[in-house]
Amino acid sequence: MNPVRRRRLLWVIALVVAAGLATALVAMALQRNIAYLYTPSEVLRGEAGEHARFRLGGMVAADSFKRAPGSLDATFRVTDGDAQMPVKYTGILPDLFREKQAVVATGRMEGGVFVAETILAKHDENYMPKEVADKMGMAHKKHDVAAPGAGAAQEAK
Amino acid sequence: MLGEIGLVALILALLVSVLQAALPLAGAQRGVAPWMAVARPAAYAQLALVGFAFVILTHGFVTQDFSLLYVAENSNSLLPLMYRYTAVWGAHEGSLLLWALILAVWTAAVARFSRSLPDTVIARVLGVMGLVSAGFLAFLIFTSNPFLRLLPAAAEGRDLNPLLQDPGMIIHPPMLYLGYVGFSVPFAFAIAALLDGKIDARWLRWTRPWTNVAWAFLTLGIALGSWWAYYELGWGGWWFWDPVENASFMPWLAGAALLHSQAVTEKRGSFRGWTLLLAIATFSLSLLGTFLVRSGVLTSVHAFAADPARGLFILIFLGIVVGGSLLLYALKAPSSDEAGKPFELFSRETLLLANNLLLSTACAMVLLGTLYPLLADALELGKISVGPPYFALMFVLLMAPLVLLLPFGPITRWQREQVSKPLAMLLPWAGFAIALAVVAYFMAPQGPVKVAAGVLGAAWVLFGTARFVWTRVRSQSSGQRFTAEMLGMTLAHFGVAVFLVGALLTEGLTTQREVAVAKGHAVELGGYSFRFDGAAHSQGPNYEADRGTVTVFRDGKPFTVMHPEKRAYASGGQVMTEAAIARGFTRDLYVALGEPLGDGAWALRVHIKPFVRWIWAGALLMMLGGFVTATDRRFRRVAQVRESLPANEPTPEPAR
Numbered sequence: 001m002n003p004v005r006r007r008r009l010l011w012v013i014a015l016v017v018a019a020g021l022a023t024a025l026v027a028m029a030l031q032r033n034i035a036y037l038y039t040p041s042e043v044l045r046g047e048a049g050e051h052a053r054f055r056l057g058g059m060v061a062a063d064s065f066k067r068a069p070g071s072l073d074a075t076f077r078v079t080d081g082d083a084q085m086p087v088k089y090t091g092i093l094p095d096l097f098r099e100k101q102a103v104v105a106t107g108r109m110e111g112g113v114f115v116a117e118t119i120l121a122k123h124d125e126n127y128m129p130k131e132v133a134d135k136m137g138m139a140h141k142k143h144d145v146a147a148p149g150a151g152a153a154q155e156a157k
Numbered sequence: 158m159l160g161e162i163g164l165v166a167l168i169l170a171l172l173v174s175v176l177q178a179a180l181p182l183a184g185a186q187r188g189v190a191p192w193m194a195v196a197r198p199a200a201y202a203q204l205a206l207v208g209f210a211f212v213i214l215t216h217g218f219v220t221q222d223f224s225l226l227y228v229a230e231n232s233n234s235l236l237p238l239m240y241r242y243t244a245v246w247g248a249h250e251g252s253l254l255l256w257a258l259i260l261a262v263w264t265a266a267v268a269r270f271s272r273s274l275p276d277t278v279i280a281r282v283l284g285v286m287g288l289v290s291a292g293f294l295a296f297l298i299f300t301s302n303p304f305l306r307l308l309p310a311a312a313e314g315r316d317l318n319p320l321l322q323d324p325g326m327i328i329h330p331p332m333l334y335l336g337y338v339g340f341s342v343p344f345a346f347a348i349a350a351l352l353d354g355k356i357d358a359r360w361l362r363w364t365r366p367w368t369n370v371a372w373a374f375l376t377l378g379i380a381l382g383s384w385w386a387y388y389e390l391g392w393g394g395w396w397f398w399d400p401v402e403n404a405s406f407m408p409w410l411a412g413a414a415l416l417h418s419q420a421v422t423e424k425r426g427s428f429r430g431w432t433l434l435l436a437i438a439t440f441s442l443s444l445l446g447t448f449l450v451r452s453g454v455l456t457s458v459h460a461f462a463a464d465p466a467r468g469l470f471i472l473i474f475l476g477i478v479v480g481g482s483l484l485l486y487a488l489k490a491p492s493s494d495e496a497g498k499p500f501e502l503f504s505r506e507t508l509l510l511a512n513n514l515l516l517s518t519a520c521a522m523v524l525l526g527t528l529y530p531l532l533a534d535a536l537e538l539g540k541i542s543v544g545p546p547y548f549a550l551m552f553v554l555l556m557a558p559l560v561l562l563l564p565f566g567p568i569t570r571w572q573r574e575q576v577s578k579p580l581a582m583l584l585p586w587a588g589f590a591i592a593l594a595v596v597a598y599f600m601a602p603q604g605p606v607k608v609a610a611g612v613l614g615a616a617w618v619l620f621g622t623a624r625f626v627w628t629r630v631r632s633q634s635s636g637q638r639f640t641a642e643m644l645g646m647t648l649a650h651f652g653v654a655v656f657l658v659g660a661l662l663t664e665g666l667t668t669q670r671e672v673a674v675a676k677g678h679a680v681e682l683g684g685y686s687f688r689f690d691g692a693a694h695s696q697g698p699n700y701e702a703d704r705g706t707v708t709v710f711r712d713g714k715p716f717t718v719m720h721p722e723k724r725a726y727a728s729g730g731q732v733m734t735e736a737a738i739a740r741g742f743t744r745d746l747y748v749a750l751g752e753p754l755g756d757g758a759w760a761l762r763v764h765i766k767p768f769v770r771w772i773w774a775g776a777l778l779m780m781l782g783g784f785v786t787a788t789d790r791r792f793r794r795v796a797q798v799r800e801s802l803p804a805n806e807p808t809p810e811p812a813r
Contacts, residue, residue: 026522026551030529033547037540055542072673072751072760091671092751092760095391095723095732 040085057104089116097121160304163213170206171294177287181280193280200268204261224310233316235699243327244317250303281349316728325385333378337443339371344440347433366787372412373783380776391734391749393764398548403527404446411439414516426497441479501573519555564621590616604665611661618654641789649782656775662768669764676757683765686710700724721750
């Protein structure tokens, strides 16, 4: 093999190795950091089973929000119209967090209770996150929620 | 009546832009001089027409004309005058009008400052910009008319989104758009070069300042957005890897790669095809950013348009621009026998190639993470979101080698260099940086790895760049100038160092607490004591607020008083957190009110964020670097240079 060809071959091998390595890393990093969205009834049916960490979407059930006096420990229930799921969160909730409004919580299940790390709340009275609306399908009709429209979401960390 | 005149102006602008695209492009192809001569006057006419429409919309806001639907939806009689001006680009229609206006400004600027270019080149460049403009004006007129009437007129407007009622929002969108749209100049040049069939280094030299200026504006726009998110959203974060942030970050990364590859192509003739491809990619990513933000496919603070017709329109437009330019590239890309001067494995070319590979890989990584949820949704793989740790991990992995190689770039010769020379110059400084990092590691009260990495990276880039400056300044006596281009590069690289300090030290050293506090009680954090003195009712121009008073003590002595607010806006009843920030060179104190917990107690969020201002200071230095580079006299000497490739750029003499 002449030197030019050999150099070219080395370049190609280096490129393939680098690309393979990058792809593997990206795939791994993606796999670890993806959070799927489920509704309470899907979680109760066991569909979220294989994911330790996921996002729970739905409405905050009426009269379900409680805070332990003198602390930031909050509990509420998330409903999709068919099923409810108790949620625990410690910290300041987003400004737009209300009962009977859409919410997306990221966290994991601990003994039948969803322990949230972050809470995403809807932006205004006309808006519900599109993915939650899609997921809940018929459910949001039961709650008389407007269809998804313009707006934005707010996040609490 | 005025609204209709505004719409007529937009329609005329659309016709002019079609003319500006069709005649000069056809003229350049066939060599008809009068057709090509249409380009410049058309560019000026377009600026006048779009500018006029913009003034009319602004007039509608200032005079509170609620018979215009867009004004009624985004203004309110209580809205302070300053925000009536900025409300013009507070929502979808107006921000697109701003996009079109800025494109018209760039086009007119190109028309004005391109006297030294051959007529065919400028006809093609302005023609391509006319095409882009026609696409956006059609989008504006057919799907997002800002002059739509509301009859009968509303008695009161719905008010501007409270998040946008903020001084930072006055200049964030225009700066960002100046950057996005500015990349249309290198894009138009790339298309013109492909149509022409040859890439002339002289014209390439002419586009370099434009790329630098666009990139500098984009840097400023992103920095302003980050700064705004930090103080306005009330979470104390400065970057969230939110899809919309990513949308502006992708063209920034591609643009940074473009700056460097343009320098190689202009000076050495290498990487021609790659530079053209990057120019196309950068502007395409700007369009993609606009699509992602404006089409409503993303849930975000910025997603105000959820009209599917709009999303479809932008998608088709994007398909035409990206598909068309890639097709053109495939057909007419420069062949390999046009490659520039050869270079060896260890040379500045190779280092800049590494820079480009790393930056474009980072860009691809961000693109993948941003589009993955959309793809998964379209393929029915479930509703997913990609978490910030993915971006953070990948970004650090890709940027670490970039930071490592950065100081070598400027002190390595073009074409061929002995590995030992730059190593010998930089080794002592590497040792010094490592020593500082070790000290930082043991001094850091928390997050020692991040702090040490920040100090190491920053010191290495700072010393390495300073070493380059010293070499250049010393050799000035032998007749080598320290050019504006070098100064710009030095500033931008110093900016990287300052940014590294800010980003990594803030991440490593931030302390925060979220607590429930009763009136008179205090929160202790990082040597400061924050005493909550209750919240009182207060009245703003278009909102009511609970205004908290927090007295900060340091070592038992009063240090400062802070007033975080919780605002409820009069129209719509939106609630907003207004954080109080005590700024400082080495740390920020950040206090935000949570919610009332009864009996005068409140939830309180307190952060101490060391070196957080350095993040934006670093970005500002990078921006300054872009502007300073653009002033280099060499870029304006296009006409005098005869040969198609310039003489060798003098390389720094390595120190002996």
